Amino acid sequence: MNSKNNFTPNQLAFAASLIISIPVSIIFLVSNQNWRLTSLFFLLLLIFSFSLVSYILKKYIKKQIKIIYKIISQTKATKKEDFYLKNLLPEKSIEEVRNDVEKWAEQRKNEIDVLHQNEAFRKEFLQNLSHELKTPIFSIQGYVETLLNGALDNPEVNTKFLTNTSKNVERLVNLVDDLDEISKLERGELQLYFQSFVIHDLVKEIFDSLAFKAAEKDVNCSIKKGCELPFTVYADKEKIRQVLTNIIDNGIKYGKQHGKIEASFYKVEGNNILIEISDDGSGISEEHRLRIFERFFRTDEARSRKIGGSGLGLAICKHIIEAHHQEIHVRSKIDVGTSFGFQLPAVK
Numbered sequence: 117m118n119s120k121n122n123f124t125p126n127q128l129a130f131a132a133s134l135i136i137s138i139p140v141s142i143i144f145l146v147s148n149q150n151w152r153l154t155s156l157f158f159l160l161l162l163i164f165s166f167s168l169v170s171y172i173l174k175k176y177i178k179k180q181i182k183i184i185y186k187i188i189s190q191t192k193a194t195k196k197e198d199f200y201l202k203n204l205l206p207e208k209s210i211e212e213v214r215n216d217v218e219k220w221a222e223q224r225k226n227e228i229d230v231l232h233q234n235e236a237f238r239k240e241f242l243q244n245l246s247h248e249l250k251t252p253i254f255s256i257q258g259y260v261e262t263l264l265n266g267a268l269d270n271p272e273v274n275t276k277f278l279t280n281t282s283k284n285v286e287r288l289v290n291l292v293d294d295l296d297e298i299s300k301l302e303r304g305e306l307q308l309y310f311q312s313f314v315i316h317d318l319v320k321e322i323f324d325s326l327a328f329k330a331a332e333k334d335v336n337c338s339i340k341k342g343c344e345l346p347f348t349v350y351a352d353k354e355k356i357r358q359v360l361t362n363i364i365d366n367g368i369k370y371g372k373q374h375g376k377i378e379a380s381f382y383k384v385e386g387n388n389i390l391i392e393i394s395d396d397g398s399g400i401s402e403e404h405r406l407r408i409f410e411r412f413f414r415t416d417e418a419r420s421r422k423i424g425g426s427g428l429g430l431a432i433c434k435h436i437i438e439a440h441h442q443e444i445h446v447r448s449k450i451d452v453g454t455s456f457g458f459q460l461p462a463v464k
């Protein structure tokens with residue numbers, strides 16, 4: 117803020133005392149015609165009126181400033197703040213007060229920005245949620261109505277329609293489970309059960325459990341050469357299973373036909389093990405890479421391909437890894453592939 121045009125209280129008091137002293141002294145001079153006496157009178161009047169105006173002005177300004185500080189502190193003054201208002205505040209210059217008010221205004225602005233952001237998140241979340249719920253619910257409704265309207269007696273379609281209904285119910289159940297999990301994670305209610313386990317063995321188990329899905333696309337899942345040395349880590353095994361399952365499942369879903377997924381493990385600084393899962397799929401563009409950990413986020417390609425998934429998987433992974441006080445990161449290049457990585461503490 118520009119302070120050049122702002123006068124100090126003393127300058128204002130001096131100007132006011134001149135305005136009082138000059139006309140009164142002129143009247144005094146006219147009445148007694150004595151220059152020396154008038155000069156003395158002018159000087160005394162100037163000093164007196166300056167002191168008086170300056171005192172009243174400062175008292176008034178301090179009272180106003182005290183009100184401003186009471187407003188900006190927002191809470192009822194504690195004993196410490198009371199002491200501050202009574203003893204330290206009067207020593208503050210107008211410049212310091214202005215800085216404090218500007219700081220306060222900046223803080224309020226930030227708070228309002230955060231509120232706006234939360235409001236936008238809430239709206240987007242509800243929109244996404246209703247969209248994700250609508251798709252399976254409308255499908256179930258369609259199949260059930262068709263079955264009730266006679267398809268139930270048609271052996272050619274009844275099993276197929278019921279199977280599709282069941283798939284959509286399963287999708288709803290998965291969605292609700294994921295939402296339940298994510299809200300628990302966000303409320304910090306996740307209970308971690310730490311144990312020591314060999315990370316290679318867990319990855320191999322996950323490769324086995326997803327073998328059927330990988331075989332459908334002829335994707336080869338393996339442990340990278342040179343990374344066979346088994347490392348034991350200390351973490352919540354089932355939660356880490358969930359993280360790795362989602363990452364490997366994504367690698368298969370968003371990877372290419374006849375592609376490959378490789379898991380690698382490295383001992384890094386701070387007695388940690390870095391776990392990386394890489395694929396040679398389509399990759400993720402820079403703009404999407406920044407958003408893939410958001411709830412419900414899917415790239416347009418993933419949406420249009422209709423390969424299932426509601427976009428909650430990576431949001432859950434991020435929460436789980438953060439609950440382990442670690443970070444999940446992603447490296448990706450279009451048409452080259454994607455690598456997800458995170459660290460876990462090693463057991464010596």
Ligand SMILES: Nc1ncnc2c1ncn2[C@@H]1O[C@H](COP(=O)(O)OP(=O)(O)OP(=O)(O)O)[C@@H](O)[C@H]1O
Binds near residue numbers: 367399416424429431
């Ligand atoms: N390995 C990958 N290669 C390319 N894109 C990926 C990869 N992993 C994730 N993505 C992109 O990130 C999005 C978010 O992934 P996320 O696991 O959160 O959701 P999803 O797999 O679509 O659904 P869900 O995991 O809830 O079943 C995906 O929809 C996809 O667009």
Ligand SMILES: [Mg+2]
Binds near residue numbers: 362363365366425430
């Ligand atoms: Mg996923």
